Amino acid sequence: MGRGKWTAHFALIVLFRINLALANWMYLGMLGASMPSEGPKNYDIPRSDEPANYGTSICSSVPGLVTKQKNVCEEQPSSMNAVIVGIRRGILECQQQFQSERWNCTPEGDDNVFGYTLTRGSRETAFIHGILSAGVVHGLTEACSAGNLTMCSCDRSQEGLSTPEGWKWGGCSDNVQFATMFARHFVDAPEKESRKSSRKRDVRDMMNLHNNNAGRLAISRYMQRKCRCHGVSGSCELKTCWKKLPSFVEVGNYLKRKYDESVLISLKPRKRLRRRGKRKVPVRKDDLVYINKSPNYCIEDPANGIFGTSGRLCNKTSTGPDGCNLLCCGRGYNTQVVTHVNRCHCKFHWCCYVTCRKCTTELEIYTCK
Structure with a gap:
């Protein structure tokens, strides 16, 4: 076996043993x-x-x-x-x-x-x-x-x-x-x-x-x-x-x-x-x-x-470990506005159906840069 092939073979054995360990x-x-x-x-x-x-x-x-x-x-x-x-x-x-x-x-x-x-x-x-x-x-x-x-x-x-x-x-x-x-x-x-x-x-x-x-x-x-x-x-x-x-x-x-x-x-x-x-x-x-x-x-x-921590969600107002400053390690964060449309103000009518309105809520999501 050539020196290069032997070295590669040895490296594979070492890698296998490390993974097994x-x-x-x-x-x-x-x-x-x-x-x-x-x-x-x-x-x-x-x-x-x-x-x-x-x-x-x-x-x-x-x-x-x-x-x-x-x-x-x-x-x-x-x-x-x-x-x-x-x-x-x-x-x-x-x-x-x-x-x-x-x-x-x-x-x-x-x-x-x-x-x-x-x-x-x-x-x-x-x-x-x-x-x-x-x-x-x-x-x-x-x-x-x-x-x-x-x-x-x-x-x-x-x-x-x-x-x-x-x-x-x-x-x-x-x-x-x-x-x-x-x-x-x-x-x-x-x-x-x-x-x-x-x-x-x-x-x-x-x-x-x-x-x-x-x-x-x-x-x-x-x-x-x-x-x-x-x-x-x-x-x-x-x-x-x-x-x-x-x-x-x-x-x-x-x-x-x-x-x-x-x-x-x-x-x-x-x-x-x-x-x-x-x-x-x-x-x-x-x-x-x-x-x-x-x-x-x-x-x-x-x-x-x-x-x-890049891409992790963080809390803009928190001073704890989940706060954007600490979790993002000072790199800053991205802000994304997400719109959610939910059913709301639902009413039951006799008999027998329900009517609802659509409520739109906008949420700001912060992720680490």
């Missing part, structure tokens, strides 16, 4: 998505919480699953529906939380999903790991309580126990303990396998494991206590209580606050994470942590999965 379990959330050829900006994340029963065939078809994840998938294929729902829920919540910011959680294309962002070790990397790990716990917990999984059900471990306040645990609590254990086994597998193969603790792997756990803790933190009164005429002589999952919006809001307060870290000699600059302040388990500063998301950089 970027593919990961998060790709499960894209199953059933419409992925047009125009590019990743047009990805339509499936919004259904009831994906098809993919079965064991999914285990070998999803790129980037490590050995332990494939084993879990093959041994418990029914659980993968709940995992897919959870990942999808996490992606959609990520997009909702960042819809008005320069980085808006847009999938980056092909099998990578968030491949470029995940390799940065930035605050956005931390949030993705946290919200998707939380999503898997949320989806699995729901599936357990609904009786959709044979290996778990709702949590009755505290049923019948009394408390000093005079109420009893009862009903059927959402089984977040099982879901957390399963999610830890599945979601943490790539980093644990990487550490095992390299026989050392890599700060990036430890960062991802920490943020995965912070996402799971967010679900436990917001578990709600629901109660029902028993007694004559609703006197509440006895109160039965159980634990219920929080809405995922609450979890997303909480993790977004953690993102805003995220901690820049390094690795201690004893293989523990520590804050940079404030070494005496410990890193808490529920903190989101990162190792590298975020890039400039203003200018399009396709090679690094950055789409820029």
Whole structure:
């Protein structure tokens, strides 16, 4: 083989390995998505919480699953529906939380999903790991309580126990303990396998494991206590209580606050994470942590999965992240007047027809240059 051909061949091998490395379990959330050829900006994340029963065939078809994840998938294929729902829920919540910011959680294309962002070790990397790990716990917990999984059900471990306040645990609590254990086994597998193969603790792997756990803790933190009164005429002589999952919006809001307060870290000699600059302040388990500063998301950089903010809708009067000055990065914005014609002042006439007028509304739309 000639030198030029050998170089090209080697480059293809390297490119293949890079793409394979970027593919990961998060790709499960894209199953059933419409992925047009125009590019990743047009990805339509499936919004259904009831994906098809993919079965064991999914285990070998999803790129980037490590050995332990494939084993879990093959041994418990029914659980993968709940995992897919959870990942999808996490992606959609990520997009909702960042819809008005320069980085808006847009999938980056092909099998990578968030491949470029995940390799940065930035605050956005931390949030993705946290919200998707939380999503898997949320989806699995729901599936357990609904009786959709044979290996778990709702949590009755505290049923019948009394408390000093005079109420009893009862009903059927959402089984977040099982879901957390399963999610830890599945979601943490790539980093644990990487550490095992390299026989050392890599700060990036430890960062991802920490943020995965912070996402799971967010679900436990917001578990709600629901109660029902028993007694004559609703006197509440006895109160039965159980634990219920929080809405995922609450979890997303909480993790977004953690993102805003995220901690820049390094690795201690004893293989523990520590804050940079404030070494005496410990890193808490529920903190989101990162190792590298975020890039400039203003200018399009396709090679690094950055789409820029050109063409994004902005708010002319806002001083927040969605404001035209901040979102457009000082480049200015375009103004477009859009005319909407709607039916209005409708009246019902007996019997039996409706008449309406046509109302014209003009709206100004602002997009970043």
